[in-house]
Amino acid sequence: MSTSNNMSQKEMEDLIAKYDKESAVRQYVGPMKWITFCLLVLFAVYQLSYTLFLTLPPQIHRPIHLAFGLGLIYLLYAGRSKKGSEQKVGIINIILALLSVFVSLYWVIDYENLVLRTGNYTTLDMFVGGAAILLVLEAARRVVGWPITIIASLFLLYTYFGPYMPGFLEHRGSTVPRIIGHTYFTLEGILGTPLAVSSTFIFLFVLFGAFLEKTGVGQYFNDLSLVIAGRRIGGPAKVAVFSSALQGTISGSSVANVVTSGSFTIPMMKRLGYRPEFAGAVEAAASTGGQIMPPIMGAAAFLMAEFVGVPYLEIVKAAALPALLYFTGIWIMTHFEAKRLGLRGLKKEEMPDKKEVLKKSYLLLPILVIIGALMLNFTPERAAIIGIISCVIVGAFRKETRMSVTDILEAFASGSKIALGVVAATACAGIIVGTVTLTGIGLKLANGLIDLAGGQLFLTLFFTMIASLILGMGTPTTANYIITSTIAAPALVQLGVPVVAAHMFTFYFGIVADITPPVALAAFAASGIAKSKPMRTGVESTRLAIAAFMAPYIFVVSPALLLIDTTLFGSIWVMFTSVMGMIGVGAGLIGYWMAKLNPLERILSVAGGLLAVIPGTMTDAIGLALLALVFAFSYYKNRKENQLGQLPS
Structure with a gap:
């Protein structure tokens, strides 16, 4: 069956884009369409190559993965929703895309020196690391939305303002260079475990x-x-x-x-x-x-x-x-x-x-x-x-x-x-x-x-x-x-x-x-x-x-x-009682089992369902007994209604 009878492909795409920011990509025509297409294909080819035969340290592979990701995000996702912007990239976005590639590949270019001077970073390192943090936050805002961007920003502020935090949240704080160094020049921040799994x-x-x-x-x-x-x-x-x-x-x-x-x-x-x-x-x-x-x-x-x-x-x-x-x-x-x-x-x-x-x-x-x-x-x-x-x-x-x-x-x-x-x-x-x-x-x-x-x-x-x-x-x-x-x-x-x-x-x-x-x-x-x-x-x-x-x-x-x-029996029993509990809760919330349930039956059904769901011999026994009782009443009412329906008028 086709979906076209109900929603057009364009309507589906618009609805997804409205509620799922990850799907709200620019729809290019002309040269930009093919440039982004080729970059996307190249991204996939690189990832497959890395898996199959490339041997690279994480400090090189993860930044390359990040370079592709951030660069394409700034080319494909608009900074703000504006009519007609879906077909125009804009010079600012091109600059941001190129800057994203530079700060990401900075690791690749200067890998050996960065490893040697861990904790003793240069002014250029600080500029690159700071820019990387800002570019990641903005890319996340464009693609994922405000919630994660705000939370990450608050965590950064918390790291700096630690001495001024109330109660148990107080800590000694960190300097800006230390925050930047830890966040971008170690494998515990941006290039850490989450990005490793992504890559x-x-x-x-x-x-x-x-x-x-x-x-x-x-x-x-x-x-x-x-x-x-x-x-x-x-x-x-x-x-x-x-x-x-x-x-x-x-x-x-x-x-x-x-x-x-x-x-x-x-x-x-x-x-x-x-x-x-x-x-x-x-x-x-x-x-x-x-x-x-x-x-x-x-x-x-x-x-x-x-x-x-x-x-x-x-x-x-x-x-x-x-x-x-x-x-x-x-x-x-x-x-x-x-x-x-x-x-x-x-x-x-x-x-x-x-x-x-x-x-x-x-x-x-x-x-x-x-x-x-x-x-x-x-x-x-x-x-x-x-x-x-x-x-x-x-x-x-x-x-x-x-x-x-x-x-x-x-x-x-x-x-x-x-x-x-x-x-x-x-x-x-x-x-x-x-x-x-x-x-x-x-x-x-x-x-x-x-x-x-x-x-x-x-x-x-x-x-x-x-x-x-x-x-x-x-x-x-x-x-x-x-x-x-x-x-x-x-x-x-x-x-x-x-x-x-x-x-x-x-x-x-x-x-x-x-x-x-x-x-x-x-x-x-x-x-x-x-x-x-x-x-x-x-x-x-x-x-x-x-x-x-x-x-x-x-x-x-x-x-x-x-x-x-x-044990196998233990898992089967927990699953059985949980499913029976779900039947009871579902029947109680809907108000119907074999027949329409009255308010008391609905309460008993929900109570029995919850007790059956709670692990334990006693709770299982009481819950299943209550469910059996409600089912019996419901079954009896159903038979009575069927018999009445079969009587000649």
């Missing part, structure tokens, strides 16, 4: 996603979802859930997910009888869930592996069951809403041809190949390369998906363009990480959070949740995770929470900020398609994503959900 794992997986799109897998996800879920009760809503889960495996943006799949699922939901706010909320909640869906997780999986210090595959395994629980929760609530409203599935004529869709199932092979390579202990970089090659091979199976040289070059350019947002976010986040190591503010904030909660784990979790929601507002996935994990996760680790669970906790709530008012970008993008009230759509999205608010508390209290220190 290796993330870029290659983003490129893999671009090649998948070229083979037509994005549209295939939509068609496959229709075949699997379209005929079911409330079909289009379940299509949105299934499609968004699949789109999340290759996409790094909640907003892009919303517009890509929502452009056809939301109109279908409205035609079927769903309220506009509910239709938009289903797509927003499901698309946001794509960012917690392994193996990519909006590129945060790679960052988390580096920050936590565990193999990438361990992060993927830990994220699997919570992601499944999240989408199960949304599926359950859309099902109950459809039953409550009496909504049907799609008609046969509204569906794509099942045989044709199944014939194209080979398009999923690259995803299976890359997962298989990871399970065989290939490095993520090698697995990504194998995945890219498999895309080209699999695409050659049929004429309509066969990739020409032009298609391959366009995939290179598309992957590089998508990666620019990650470059800006990780470079800017490096400033935050650098100031944390220089001042020790991470430990100070952790202690402050614990003191505020009186040392109580639950209160600390609650305050961490609020902090992560606020810090994640309006921030793309990669930057979101870096900020929340740096500022909020240490407090949980201090209280004995396993480090993976602590990082996953802050990551989840940072992501949920995309659908949590007042700055719910994914929900607002969905409301633009649904023609619904944005704030009400955000509230509905939050209600549907209740699993995202429950799952983190479950896996902190019971890490078995993350497959940490558990």
Whole structure:
């Protein structure tokens, strides 16, 4: 099925650009179009070359990666929104692009001397380092937005004004030369771990996603979802859930997910009888869930592996069951809403041809190949390369998906363009990480959070949740995770929470900020398609994503959900009770199970669901008993209504 019947390609691009700054690139014509295209292709070629055969020290590779990223950002992203500016680069932006390349390659030009004079920098070094910091902040503002730029700037100010800070935030402070030196001329600031991950794992997986799109897998996800879920009760809503889960495996943006799949699922939901706010909320909640869906997780999986210090595959395994629980929760609530409203599935004529869709199932092979390579202990970089090659091979199976040289070059350019947002976010986040190591503010904030909660784990979790929601507002996935994990996760680790669970906790709530008012970008993008009230759509999205608010508390209290220190039976039992709990909570919030629930039944259903979700033999037993009771009443009412409906009038 084509999206053209619902939204034109131009309308989709405009909507994505409105709510996702990373997509708001200039649309050049003429020579500038080809110059930027060639630079984007060259960026991808360099990254592939580095992975395959180049051997460079990090002080040379990361600045080259940064040079490509910053230079292209200033050529492709406008400093301010102005009518007609999308086709004009402007002399100032050209100067900024060239200056970005110079300050980045300064490391390459003077590598040996910079290493030798560590801590004893020249005036030119200070100029270059200061310019690099400002250029990174401005690039992040253009591509990622104000939140991360403001936070990074405040951290820099905090580093300088340490002696004047109140209470536990006070520290001895740092001079400007020391701040610049630490931030740009060490591997603990801009060129630190976040940019290292961007310049290796993330870029290659983003490129893999671009090649998948070229083979037509994005549209295939939509068609496959229709075949699997379209005929079911409330079909289009379940299509949105299934499609968004699949789109999340290759996409790094909640907003892009919303517009890509929502452009056809939301109109279908409205035609079927769903309220506009509910239709938009289903797509927003499901698309946001794509960012917690392994193996990519909006590129945060790679960052988390580096920050936590565990193999990438361990992060993927830990994220699997919570992601499944999240989408199960949304599926359950859309099902109950459809039953409550009496909504049907799609008609046969509204569906794509099942045989044709199944014939194209080979398009999923690259995803299976890359997962298989990871399970065989290939490095993520090698697995990504194998995945890219498999895309080209699999695409050659049929004429309509066969990739020409032009298609391959366009995939290179598309992957590089998508990666620019990650470059800006990780470079800017490096400033935050650098100031944390220089001042020790991470430990100070952790202690402050614990003191505020009186040392109580639950209160600390609650305050961490609020902090992560606020810090994640309006921030793309990669930057979101870096900020929340740096500022909020240490407090949980201090209280004995396993480090993976602590990082996953802050990551989840940072992501949920995309659908949590007042700055719910994914929900607002969905409301633009649904023609619904944005704030009400955000509230509905939050209600549907209740699993995202429950799952983190479950896996902190019971890490078995993350497959940490558990048996197979232990993980299955936690997943079973959590799903049953989600059914109870979903039924209570919607007000329907086998039949309409009265207020008391709704309260009992929610209470039973919450108790089933809380790990523990007693809570599981009471919760499951309450759910069985509510189900029995609901089943009895349903049978009675059916019998009455069958009586002759």
